[in-house]
Amino acid sequence: MNTQLRVRRATVADAPAIAYLLDAVDPPTLVARMRSLPEGHAVLVAERGAGVVGFIHVAVDPSLSGDDRAQVAGLAVAAEDRRSGVGALLVDEAAAWAREHGCHGLWLGSSGRHEAAHRFYRATGFTAVDDHVEFRRPIAGAVDATTGPSRGAVTPVVVRTTPSI
Template sequence: MSEQHNVHTLIPDSPFATFEVRVASAADAAALAPLLQQLDADEPAPDVALLALRLETPEPRRVVLVAEREGRLLGTCTLNLIEHLAHGFARSAVLEDMVVDSRARGQGIGQALIGRAAQRAREWGCYKLALSSHLDREAAHRFYTAMGFAAHGVSLALPLH
């Protein structure tokens, strides 16, 4: 790899460049794994083969979205459908694994991903789109608030291992 190429990969994409938001496929697994690792650098990278297998056989209650420009994945999120038994089977959606490549932030990629996720949630007949975010991710919280998300209840987790 030439030195010039290394310099080029460190330069952020132009904010005026276009990108596509689409459903992820098995072919995206190798590029998706390091992107997902940006969510928590202390976690091992996802297994590419397992990721490809899961993306190859999509589930009707889950959709993985990716933002792509010229073959490069810029961001991703996963949308999960939930039916609430106690509320007449009302539907909601939960947004998970939301990440925009650190070199591509501030270009509207996160907004586009959330916009497409909200559209899909509406198509599913959902009454709300929810997410949880780690307490120390203050910049992410400002972003989500600017996108129209509001605090709703308390998110609690029980570690199972």
């Protein structure tokens, strides 16, 4: 197996591979979402040879109460490439991107049932802050640029668009 690994900025041509890793969205929807990401977001992919084996979505999260930080909004690595350094490399590259964008740290949310992910996060320098509980509130009638009005699902609100993807 080719062990050469590199990380680069994702393009819409990577949507099928990212959609496969996510296993929750079809490529055309993902392309539309990638194109509508606001300024201050980056999607990075890890390639081994000619194939995408992982991705990370990171976004600047400005704060009025403290230093800006960046949110890891998505991270996935192909099952056969887990525990090989791909995820750690993606986190390091996301941290470098965040630093370049004025952020002082990374954060992410994870439910209590993902123990293997929690071990990975701790191994890559994250610390659990507290017994965080995530609350969600659907926004009735919210419009997703790719699928139209929702029926109570939480959908992202696009503030600005960026031509970088």
